[in-house]
Amino acid sequence: MDGRWPGWGADAGLVVLTFLPALLSQPYVDTSGAAWASLTVYEAVGVVILLLRRRLPATAFVVGFAALLVALVGSAGAGAKLSPLVFLPLAVLLYNLGNHTVSWRRTVSALLGVIVLGVAGLWLNRMTTDSGDFQGGLDVLAALAPMPLAWAMGFAARTRQELLAAAERRAADARRAQALEAAQATQRERTRIAGEMHDVVAHSLTLLVVHAETLRARGGELPDWARTQVDGLAAAGRQSSGELRDLLRMLRDPADAAPLQPVPDLGELDALLDSHRAAGGTVELTTAGALESVPGPVQLAAYRVVQEALVNARRHAPGALVRVRVDDAAGELRCEVVNSRAARRGTAGAGVGLGLISMEERVGALDGELVAGPTEDGGFRVVATMPLDCADV
Numbered sequence: 001m002d003g004r005w006p007g008w009g010a011d012a013g014l015v016v017l018t019f020l021p022a023l024l025s026q027p028y029v030d031t032s033g034a035a036w037a038s039l040t041v042y043e044a045v046g047v048v049i050l051l052l053r054r055r056l057p058a059t060a061f062v063v064g065f066a067a068l069l070v071a072l073v074g075s076a077g078a079g080a081k082l083s084p085l086v087f088l089p090l091a092v093l094l095y096n097l098g099n100h101t102v103s104w105r106r107t108v109s110a111l112l113g114v115i116v117l118g119v120a121g122l123w124l125n126r127m128t129t130d131s132g133d134f135q136g137g138l139d140v141l142a143a144l145a146p147m148p149l150a151w152a153m154g155f156a157a158r159t160r161q162e163l164l165a166a167a168e169r170r171a172a173d174a175r176r177a178q179a180l181e182a183a184q185a186t187q188r189e190r191t192r193i194a195g196e197m198h199d200v201v202a203h204s205l206t207l208l209v210v211h212a213e214t215l216r217a218r219g220g221e222l223p224d225w226a227r228t229q230v231d232g233l234a235a236a237g238r239q240s241s242g243e244l245r246d247l248l249r250m251l252r253d254p255a256d257a258a259p260l261q262p263v264p265d266l267g268e269l270d271a272l273l274d275s276h277r278a279a280g281g282t283v284e285l286t287t288a289g290a291l292e293s294v295p296g297p298v299q300l301a302a303y304r305v306v307q308e309a310l311v312n313a314r315r316h317a318p319g320a321l322v323r324v325r326v327d328d329a330a331g332e333l334r335c336e337v338v339n340s341r342a343a344r345r346g347t348a349g350a351g352v353g354l355g356l357i358s359m360e361e362r363v364g365a366l367d368g369e370l371v372a373g374p375t376e377d378g379g380f381r382v383v384a385t386m387p388l389d390c391a392d393v
Contacts, residue, residue, distance in 0.1 A: 022085040035080035042071035057100040058110040061093040069121040077128040091150040098154025265299035288327035301362045302335045309337035319343025341378035
């Protein structure tokens with residue numbers, strides 16, 4: 001409804017500007033009843049034609065010209081004159097013909113029809129009017145001479161609109177082609193990275209698992225503490241291998257992102273902490289709330305936060321006590337991992353500094369917040385808070 005009013009308002013304004021001048025100037029030309037009758041009938045018909053000009057531009061032009069011709073010839077036959085401003089609607093209809101008529105055949109047919117009507121009108125005017133003052137002459141020619149300019153202006157406006165539309169289509173095509181090229185380049189880069197990761201990381205990880213399994217096979221020759229370490233090493237290697245396969249498959253084809261193995265959740269925290277203990281770490285877990293009802297994406301993010309925090313603790317604070325607390329309350333999940341001061345010197349240059357960035361991106365994707373930093377006793381603290389109303393994220 002709102003989009004219609006501007007169009008009707010424009011039509012109403014055009015009707016007023018087109019037909020009102022003739023009504024205002026008519027008293028200065030002829031005030032006879034015949035003149036007013038011809039002008040009134042003509043303008044009533046002209047208003048209807050003008051409102052239908054967009055749907056039937058060629059027909060509206062021919063009918064409008066015929067109505068003007070009848071008004072001029074009829075008033076001349078009755079010895080009356082109309083204001084020269086009665087030609088204004090014809091200029092509007094000619095502009096509309098050039099602006100809305102795409103078919104040249106219709107345009108030429110309309111112009112030929114108008115020429116035929118004009119010749120017939122002149123002949124009828126000569127036959128029905130004896131006085132030379134009411135016969136069409138130079139005054140009619142002077143009014144009609146500028147009319148082709150109205151058609152040319154309408155044609156130029158339509159041509160400009162078509163050029164703008166064509167430019168917009170070309171720009172849209174260029175944007176689509178650019179986006180497609182960028183997507184293809186991204187996919188090529190992802191494939192290259194996946195290939196290098198497979199050649200380097202997967203190969204080394206496979207060798208690690210093979211050596212761990214070899215040691216397990218000769219477990220009878222190892223002390224008890226070594227057998228425990230080897231078991232943890234083999235389990236961690238197998239898990240990492242499965243996750244790496246999922247990652248490489250997703251890199252090669254993002255559409256095939258469904259994992260081959262179950263996605264870890266909070267129910268597997270105990271196993272994660274056991275692997276940390278098997279690597280020589282000390283960890284305590286405290287949970288509160290119904291964690292099994294937490295949305296899957298939130299559980300995965302919390303699991304990864306704990307996993308990365310434990311890895312950082314092993315690297316930078318070996319032998320330190322790690323306290324993990326996970327609870328859901330007030331519509332959000334809070335995951336806190338705090339490690340104390342290192343019991344011995346950490347590995348120099350361990351890690352590439354992307355762990356915290358990865359955790360922050362995971363938590364931020366769920367509209368959560370991650371806070372990480374050192375504690376007063378020389379340890380480190382990571383706190384992730386995520387809302388629970390993001391099951392569809």
